[in-house]
Amino acid sequence: MRSIWVWVIAVAIAIAVVAAIYLLQIPSEKTETSHAATTPTVTTPAEQTTPATTYTTQTSSQATPTAPAQKEVKIRDVLGREVVVKVPVRRVVAIGPGALRLVVYLNATDKLVGIENLETRPPQGRDYAYVLWAKNLTKLPIVGQGGPDTQVNFEAVLKAEPDVIIMSPALANTPDEIQAKTGIPVITVSYGTLGGINFTELFYSIKILGVVLGREQRAEELIDYMKTLMEDLNRRTAGISNRPTVYVGAISFKGGQPFTSTQAQFPPLVLLNTPSIADRYGVKPGMQIQKEAILKEDPQIIFIDLGNYINVAQDFNKSKDFYCSLTAFKEGRVYAILPFNYYWTNIATLFVDAYYMGKVLYPDRFADVDPVKKADEIYTKFLGMPIYQKMAEDFKGGFRELTEFKCG
Template identity: 25%
Template sequence: MRRFFHTAFATAGLMAALMTAAAAEPKTVTDVTGRKVEIDVPVKHVILGEGRQIYFLAALDREAPFSHVVGWRDDLAKADPETYAAYLAKYPEIAKLPVFGGMKDGTFDIEQAVALKPDVIVMNIDSKTATEEAGYIEKLAKVGIPLVYVDFRDKAMENTEPSMRLLGTLMGREQVAEDFIRFRAEQIRRVTDVLDKAKPTKPLVFVERAGGYSEDCCMSFGAENFGRMVEIAGGENMAKSLIPGTFGTVNPEQIIAANPDQVIVTGGNWQAYVPGGAWVGVGYGADLKEAQRKLKALTERPAFTGIKAVKSGEVHGIWHQFYNNPYQFVAVQQIAKWLHPDLFADLDPTATFKELHERFLPLPYKPGYFVSVKDQL
């Protein structure tokens, strides 16, 4: 009898091992750079090349977003401390996750990555040049670790859908990815359909990237990222013709000369980077009165002297991290509401963001992502 149970147990163990092995199948996927990569999916162990990649991972697995993460970069706690704190409160185990440096700054520890035995490393496309120059892909391939690129930043409106589909495939969450993509497209159409029909005059908009982060003025966006969001929302991006790439800087004199109708400043709680800085601290559960105070202070800089946006009170603050996650459609709705309040009187970006949280995200919604100097707080 003992021999029977021993044999049965061994057989059951073998069957379980075979089933586990069968559960993961090699599949060739295409990342946003067009690279063909063979990966055993669904993956069980993932290294996130940036901590803020949890924005999209959480949307794919709201029940256990960190269950497959074996390492990540430590930027979330610094760039978005309120969101990090909320995740830490719900998933205290993330405090023990191994952290990595970045490939762009040459502090990524490849030996540490190999020791964690990930099934895949997910990197942002802006790390591509540094990754290639350091030969990381070849080094990782020698030990059987694939790397894929995603993009929610450089060409966010173009690459968000393929990035989400890629990650949905890797995680075995294809249907969730498609549901998210469908929801995102529906919410964008709530703006574009109205604009296509009404064809309103486009106000000139200056978007200041991370206003108050430093004393220098003024970082902005070219044709992509927030610059593209402004265009989709029915505005004309002032810096589009001045910045050839996605990111760049505009001289204060250029802002005064252009005399924009509206100004949008991206902000967040960057206490970890610039303690006591002039940045506008919007974000998850932010103090909007304090954010508004700092936003008003930014309008007093020489770059904004006498411009129409300041005179009319059309100066707004928006969460900077919309530039780096698949929730940009919420920002598009809010910008459209600022630019064309009559056309979008019934559009409620806050309700859209709440629905996103309720349907896809593990955290409860908290306000604090938008503020205007003319708001009554």
């Protein structure tokens, strides 16, 4: 009997040993699997194969049905800086003149996590800002004061926790300084010369932002649309031998400006193949032309930027003799255009103004164009909403002859 119990105990011990060995193996396997899932994979961006971006094969494991997988890319911004970013980014801030405008045009406001204090102002004068107000985006956290040549508020930017900072070159801080102090990738975008437009730089900026924001298709559509408008304006105004002399006054630059504020190669006129009297004097954005030069040239048609209407109206009352010495004022050929510049160039409005100016200058060539309908077509394409009527309410009735400037 005793031997039987010894045998039973031996068998039980053997079973326990086998079970223990088996159980010891299971934690080892689980630990290995867990370690493989949590150890970060370090990837190096591939060599750049295109001017703008280079994709790597690394994708994020945190993709969801509403948040697509991210890819690590190397972006070359307009300053030639190469910046590594995981795209499409999910959180973004845009600082400095013109930066936020492009984010709005690309229909990527859902990614904004903060705005500059300047953008909380009423939208008058900034075409894209009507979208900010319509979507209640002026309630977003403030990431800086805003304005040309201003200092970056590093604390406010860091608090917003963006994945990337989109910036204009017209800030006091350099992109490398901002990137070094925040540890956040910085992409610089540009339209060209401040207060003007360089379509090559603009299109490049839109393309790289399309990649960063996951809006590549939207970027291509917008660029193609602008090219279509440019080709149409060129076609309508090509081959005209007898062109009127033109002056465009009261163009904003870093704030309000007087009637004498103008610029050579004014973009809407360039698209219309039409020189301005300012071209002869090489007037750069932000500069002014002498009143004596305007009197000497005596332009046949004058356009006034409604962004500075009040300045012109006040000066007209003070210096009526000057204005009424100009043929355009005496004969009632002074017209209003919508604000061209406000926190850099209003690109959508640039095209809107061009069609209205074309209608005034070359009515036969633009006989089929209704400037108001064309304006809302353009605004809807850029902003997703028609805003001409709102602009007209905000700016003295919009497109019209300025009959209140009466002489005689």
